[in-house]
Amino acid sequence: MKLSKEAREVLDAAKRHNRVSPEEDRDIEEVVALLPDDRSMLYKNVDSNPIGDFYRYSIHIRIQHLLIFSTFLLLAFTGLPIHYNMAFWAQPFNSVLGGLEVTRVIHRTLAVTMIFAMVYHVLTIGIGTLVRLRARTFEFGRTILPRLRDISDFKEDMLFFSGKRSLRPEMDKFMYKQKIHYFAAAFGNTVMVVSGSTFLFPDFWASVLPVEMASYFQEMMRLSHPHEALLALLVVAFWHWYNVHLAPGRFPMQWTYLTGKITREHQIEEHFLEYLRCIVAMPDERRYLTNLINGKKLRGARPNDRDEARPAYMGEPQGGLQAEMPD
Amino acid sequence: MKTRLKPWQQTLAFGSLAFVLGWTVFGLYAIWLMLTQG
Numbered sequence: 001m002k003l004s005k006e007a008r009e010v011l012d013a014a015k016r017h018n019r020v021s022p023e024e025d026r027d028i029e030e031v032v033a034l035l036p037d038d039r040s041m042l043y044k045n046v047d048s049n050p051i052g053d054f055y056r057y058s059i060h061i062r063i064q065h066l067l068i069f070s071t072f073l074l075l076a077f078t079g080l081p082i083h084y085n086m087a088f089w090a091q092p093f094n095s096v097l098g099g100l101e102v103t104r105v106i107h108r109t110l111a112v113t114m115i116f117a118m119v120y121h122v123l124t125i126g127i128g129t130l131v132r133l134r135a136r137t138f139e140f141g142r143t144i145l146p147r148l149r150d151i152s153d154f155k156e157d158m159l160f161f162s163g164k165r166s167l168r169p170e171m172d173k174f175m176y177k178q179k180i181h182y183f184a185a186a187f188g189n190t191v192m193v194v195s196g197s198t199f200l201f202p203d204f205w206a207s208v209l210p211v212e213m214a215s216y217f218q219e220m221m222r223l224s225h226p227h228e229a230l231l232a233l234l235v236v237a238f239w240h241w242y243n244v245h246l247a248p249g250r251f252p253m254q255w256t257y258l259t260g261k262i263t264r265e266h267q268i269e270e271h272f273l274e275y276l277r278c279i280v281a282m283p284d285e286r287r288y289l290t291n292l293i294n295g296k297k298l299r300g301a302r303p304n305d306r307d308e309a310r311p312a313y314m315g316e317p318q319g320g321l322q323a324e325m326p327d
Numbered sequence: 328m329k330t331r332l333k334p335w336q337q338t339l340a341f342g343s344l345a346f347v348l349g350w351t352v353f354g355l356y357a358i359w360l361m362l363t364q365g
Contacts, residue, residue: 027360050340075349076357084360110365228363241347253340265329 001035003276006149007170010141010273014280017137024283031279031286034293036301039167043268045296048229048290052261056173060124065116065257071110077232078107083226111196118189141172141273146183150176158217172273177243184235191228195221 011032036042040092043080054257058067080127081090082103094100097165150171154176159165174182198205198221206214244254256262267275278285293299332340 047328047330051330052333077353080357084364087360087364103348115345207337226361230357233354233357237347237351241351245344245347252337252344263329 001032001037003032006141007273007276007308008285010139010172011276011280013139014277018281020280024241027283027286028280031272031289032276034299035211036293036298038301038303039170039268039272040303042176043265045298046268047265050235051255052259053264054250054262054275055260056256056262057260058124058128059260060120060247064100064124067113067120070247071117072236072292073113075107075110075114076229078103078110079226079229102309108200110248111193115193118193144182145181146176146179150224170272171270173271175270181235181240185232188228188232188235191224194226194234195225198222199225206242215240253322254257280313 011028015028020028041248080098081093082100083089085094085100094103096325097103097106129138141149153171156165156169157176160168198218202218205217209217244250245252246256249263249269254266262271267278279289
């Protein structure tokens with residue numbers, strides 16, 4: 001495989017960070033040369049353990065996800081009978097918990113736990129970044145921060161899904177979809193915390209805002225809190241859960257949130273640049289790839305882009321699908 | 328080729344799936360509440 005400019009930069013950086021010896025360097029380059037240009041041949045043929053093959057998330061990130069999702073679900077579950085406290089089921093629900101005031105206390109306690117998880121998250125990524133900067137192993141491309149490249153990745157992926165391109169783009173540890181989702185969640189959480197705090201501390205907000213704005217702000221936050229909650233519920237139910245439970249390759253569940261690991265198939269398909277780092281850091285993976293490519297004769301498999309000139313050996317299909325069609 | 332899940336792993340994975348699908352019903356109910364009661 002001839003690496004793209006971006007992939008070559010990632011590979012070279014990974015070699016520097018792992019301080020590879022000249023022998024390892026030769027080994028890595030030999031394996032990379034073996035990789036088929038048609039990456040789909042690779043991820044369709046590799047062995048994958050649904051529980052996970054490669055390390056992706058630290059225990060801190062997994063704890064934060066656990067805290068965020070459990071508090072999020074319980075906040076929605078207790079927030080609804082607070083907002084719609086006249087609904088036929090809300091009164092018995094609140095009574096079981098000890099009354100509306102108790103439901104409110106539970107809701108606020110959960111909110112504090114969620115804020116703790118957010119602070120924990122900011123500290124984790126902040127300290128992690130500082131450690132990497134100090135060790136000179138920080139790579140902007142590996143972070144979840146948006147880049148211009150995400151726009152071209154999105155465009156190329158849409159071309160792939162509409163059948164106009166045969167390969168998905170080479171994406172890094174976080175792809176465009178995950179970045180949108182992450183910042184949408186960060187924005188949503190911020191709106192919920194700020195709007196929720198205006199219910200708890202109206203005097204504080206009235207004292208820091210200009211007099212003419214204070215009551216409008218309070219009204220706006222009163223509207224924002226339930227609507228943002230509903231938006232978050234929709235995004236989680238119809239977007240996030242589709243991607244981690246129902247999407248082809250993830251069904252019935254993606255295990256990353258529990259094990260912190262991603263499958264080999266998923267890593268190659270959607271995070272190929274991160275997979276290159278695995279090739280550099282893991283000699284076992286290089287041996288596995290060499291055996292797989294030689295064993296299944298994947299070397300030389302080329303993409304069949306409709307928008308690119310077809311190589312001579314890939315002329316019109318002879319036999320193949322046509323031969324299998326019934327008369 | 329994918330490694331097959333062990334029975335307990337299948338239970339956990341499908342249990343989690345059932346939970347989120349059930350929760351989606353709750354989400355739909357919340358939408359209905361918001362549309363009808365503001």
